[in-house]
Amino acid sequence: MEKSSEVLIAVEDLHKRFEDEHVLKGVSITIKEGDLVSIIGPSGCGKSTFLRCLNGLELLDSGRIEIAGVTLSRSSSDQAITRSFLEAAHEMRKEVGIVFQGFNLFPHKTVLENVMLAPMVVKKIPKDEAEGIALRLLDKVGLKDYSNRYPVTLSGGQAQRAAIARSLAMAPKVMLYDEPTSALDPELVGEVLQVMRDLDSEGMTQVVVTHAMHFARDASDYVVFMDQGEIVEVADGDEIFSNPRNDRTRDFLRHLAGVI
Amino acid sequence: MMVRLLLILAFLSCSFPSFASVTTQPGELRWGGDTEGGAPYMYQDPDDMNSLVGYEVEIIEAIASHMGMKPIFVQNGWDNLIPGLERRLYDVSIDGLEITPEHQDVVDFSMPYYVTHLQIAVRRDNFDIVELDDCKGRVMGTLKQSYSQYVLETLGDVEIRTYEDEINAYTDLVNGRLDGTLFDAPIALYYGGPMREVKFVGPPIGKIEYGIAVPKDNPELLDLINSAVTSLRDSGKLRSILERWNLWNPMVAEEFHDLGPVKTQPVMYDKWIESHRPSFSLMDRVKRYSSFMPKLGTAALTTMKVSVASMVLAVIFGLMLALVRVFGPAPLSTLSMWYVEIVRGTPVLIQLFFIFYGLPNIGVKLSPFMARVIGLGMNYAAYEAEIYRAGLMSVPVGQMEAALGLGMTRREALRHVVVPQAVRMVLPPVTNDFISLLKDSSLVSVITLVDLTKAYGQIATTYYDYFGTGIIVAAIYFLLGYPFIRLARWTERKMEASFVPDRVRKNRRTGLGLRLF
Ligand SMILES: Nc1ncnc2c1ncn2[C@@H]1O[C@H](COP(=O)(O)OP(=O)(O)OP(=O)(O)O)[C@@H](O)[C@H]1O
């Protein structure tokens, strides 16, 4: 698909520590509107932390993140967290949807109510209008017939699709996924990935942390390999899998091949 | 939220006209007593459960009418009559209050309106105890915190059993749990007297003077009461009241310098003896029980109102405590923790006494209804807070993150996502707590409100019937609580239905989610 050249996400020298652990050590990347980017890397290398920084669920220690005109920046972790910084993080969360490995659907609400809640609470959209939006999105992810079910009655694949619909209801400019298919039985992975492919073809900007290597290779515009809190290599899917340039990438992929 | 709560409480307290005010109207003499004081002091008239009879009632009414005032009775537990007077719940107190130096430290007393002594009672077949000294080495029953208890303690080497209700002591004497009892003579006469198995032995012991208690800072009132007592004594009115109740004795005669012969028939005493003949028919019993049903109904309503209002307070305040504890800033969170620890670490009765009798010292005067609701509500709030806290902690972090990730603020996430789940989770234990609160509300019958337990005490002391009345009152408590037991079950099932996946539930045999068989 033809991509616009508009930069939607710009990250510069992002650092994040948890106590003594330096988890992100200066991550920089730009992502253009409509891109589907996969992030791969060994466990504990900071993929989830990076993703969570992108929508302000974790606050960066230093560096700069700009997404769709909202900027979060700090010169160092000593700089006090101001109210306007927190407000910017909140703005960013409104623009950026996130989907978790464990779905995190609200168990006390039906599928439909899960999808309707945020538009009504955050955007103050009237109930019937929110319901219209929610039904359209549920139809899109193939869950129209399940709108009145409670989350506990859904299969993993259905639950994850419902979670995607829930995020889409806020009309985000970017969708982030943290291992969206890792908790699913193998036969259910496909239906979730298909939803993401559909969104890509509609021009949604998506960043996916994934262990589904075939998806990273086939579906994404390019693949980001992270290791020990750094971006080591950014390359086209086919290229990185068939001909990795960096030694660490090669080790990781070889190790992965050995496991599989 | 707080405003709405206050409105609810204000509404509930208004629906109880008798608590609206504790201030004295001119021309009224508000007097405090305990309807459980028992015969012959004051007790519910067996023929009319709504009226109070007793020689003390007649005396205070005579005094009020002599002063040209309207007597207004105010109920309070006997132990708390003097603190209640200090709190100005009433103008004076009369209920067999002994004139002792300890009492005189805190209140003033009128001149004695009655003088009596202690009386030993034993079983008819007991010939070992004939005077006080023989009580050494025996098991003796007496009234809690009374002069008689002091006398037995001074005697030494006596195994003392103290009672709150005199009738229980005499029953235990008959049953052989006690070797003897030592009580104020009027009590002995009215409770031991009618029992065939009981006899009185020994000479009069000690001297007990009953006086009317008046707050220390009101010498004018004290003077008025004293002159009323004097003229009632001189006119012979006091003597005739005492004779009606069969209470005239040589000690009073000497105190009043009135050595003439008895002039009045002991009609009230005879009536008491008549109505307490042991054997009567089933019909009489049914009639009697149905006669006090309205009283129990009103009392049950009071219990329910107190419990519901306390629970509303506990549920709302408890949630606030828990939210502050889990999500609030550090100092507030610590404060909330200490509140919970202190409230849970101290007895609820102490808290209630503190609120009702202690707070007025710093100018906070609550009506008995409000004092109970606030006391119980604040107490239960600490327990509810811990339940909520467990509920809040059991909502996975992912829920909060998902809500924040959708662009909600923390407050919105709490309100729409976390708290509703926590509330669902805690509904069953909170409902269960309401059932205990319903029962605990009886604990606080000490604070001048006639609830079910208080009504039980009043009726039982009037009729000597702890058994039948007890069964009826227990049944009422159960009926009040039962709907909530069902509700707790129902919420449990509802909750399970929305939190536990179908496939897990279908395979489940026990409440633990395990297949044990
Ligand atoms: N809230 C936290 N507090 C402290 N340490 C954390 C926290 N979150 C992550 N870490 C640490 O940061 C490091 C990176 O974690 P992160 O979850 O980003 O890794 P990851 O690349 O997503 O790994 P995985 O593939 O296993 O999900 C890990 O060492 C982890 O222990």
Ligand SMILES: [Mg+2]
């Ligand atoms: Mg991760």
